[in-house]
Amino acid sequence: xxxxxxxxxxxxxxxxxxxxxxxxxxxxxxxxxxxxxxxxxxxxxxxxxxxxxxxxxxxxxxxxxxxxxxxxxxxxxxxxxxxxxxxxxxxxxxxxxxxxxxxxxxxxxxxxxxxxxxxxxxxxxxxxxxxxxxxxxxxxxxxxxxxxxxxxxxxxxxxxx
Numbered sequence: 001x002x003x004x005x006x007x008x009x010x011x012x013x014x015x016x017x018x019x020x021x022x023x024x025x026x027x028x029x030x031x032x033x034x035x036x037x038x039x040x041x042x043x044x045x046x047x048x049x050x051x052x053x054x055x056x057x058x059x060x061x062x063x064x065x066x067x068x069x070x071x072x073x074x075x076x077x078x079x080x081x082x083x084x085x086x087x088x089x090x091x092x093x094x095x096x097x098x099x100x101x102x103x104x105x106x107x108x109x110x111x112x113x114x115x116x117x118x119x120x121x122x123x124x125x126x127x128x129x130x131x132x133x134x135x136x137x138x139x140x141x142x143x144x145x146x147x148x149x150x151x152x153x154x155x156x157x158x159x160x161x
Contacts, residue, residue: 004080006099008053010034012073018066028062030055057101065104074107
């Protein structure tokens with residue numbers, strides 16, 4: 001079994017560029033930067049590494065990306081890797097690895113941010129998640145105290161690590 005799946009959360013490095021393919025299908029391409037932050041074991045200093053990614057969307061998703069995304073926006077992308085090749089004007093073989101977007105979710109709207117589409121509806125508020133006050137008890141086939149104790153829920157705070 002093979003898997004080609006990419007998940008990225010990062011900021012756009014440029015506005016999407018939209019084109020139309022000869023068959024009439026929309027294509028939008030743009031860049032994204034992701035950061036990796038860690039503490040150096042030897043010096044104890046925080047380190048940062050930036051990776052740049054090439055993203056491509058097709059069809060209706062390309063139209064949405066072009067309409068709502070702008071440079072600097074935080075975006076969650078789900079897609080797959082694809083490498084394409086071509087010959088440049090000098091006859092040299094060139095390669096480019098891109099992430100073909102399968103789904104996209106925009107990050108939170110920052111205060112004072114104006115979108116390209118002024119008619120964009122506001123996101124609906126999320127319903128609060130309700131928690132049960134009492135833990136649910138599993139039914140026990142045996143009425144012995146030992147069986148009931150074995151089936152009690154485990155409290156995460158009681159785990160020693």
